[in-house]
Amino acid sequence: MTKEELKEHITNFQPNAVFDETGEWLNVQVEATEWKPFAQWLRNDLLNMDYLFCLTCIDWAQTAAGKTQAPSNSPPAGGGGVLTMVYHFSSTVFRHTIVVKVKLDRNNPEIETVSDLWRTAEFHEREVFDLFGVRFLHHPDLRRLVLADDFEGHPLRKDFDDPVNMIKL
Secondary structure (H helix, E strand, O other): OOHHHHHHHHHHHOOOOEEEOOOOOEEEEEOHHHHHHHHHHHHHOOOOOOEEEEEEEEEEEEOOOOOEOOOOOOOOOOOOEEEEEEEEEEOOOOOOEEEEEEEEOOOOOEEEOOOOOOOOHHHHHHHHHHHHOOEEEOOOOOOOOOOOOOOOOOOOOOOOOOOOOOOOO
16 A cells, blocks of 8 residues: 555544654554554454554653754643653555554553454563663563662653763763
């Protein structure tokens, strides 16, 4: 499918989706409350998004001037910037790819797991939990993956403060 065909097909299911077509792949933004049904639809619909090849988080922290360091089509969601989950999906059958973005509340970052839909998400979600502090609801084994169990904080968040190892410019 072309970007335009993908956009039309997705809009039929998710009319509130916001699209960005500037990159190589179609970018789709959905609300966190709509995430799980949308993910299930991607997996089971004729789109056949059977391959999750990247799952990560981006911390769009505020600058000292109070502006969020995010693309202009990604307005901040209150106080201190925003955390954005980013998922890359492909169909190995139809050879189309989309990127899905979901903004999370920075002070209470949680989202439904997709490890029941794409098995590879289980470890990717644990890594994001460990390094960004995003809680994946109904995850089968949500615990630290990289850092020690007693490590405090989430080092990839821009508000993480490590006075021992941090170099201040």
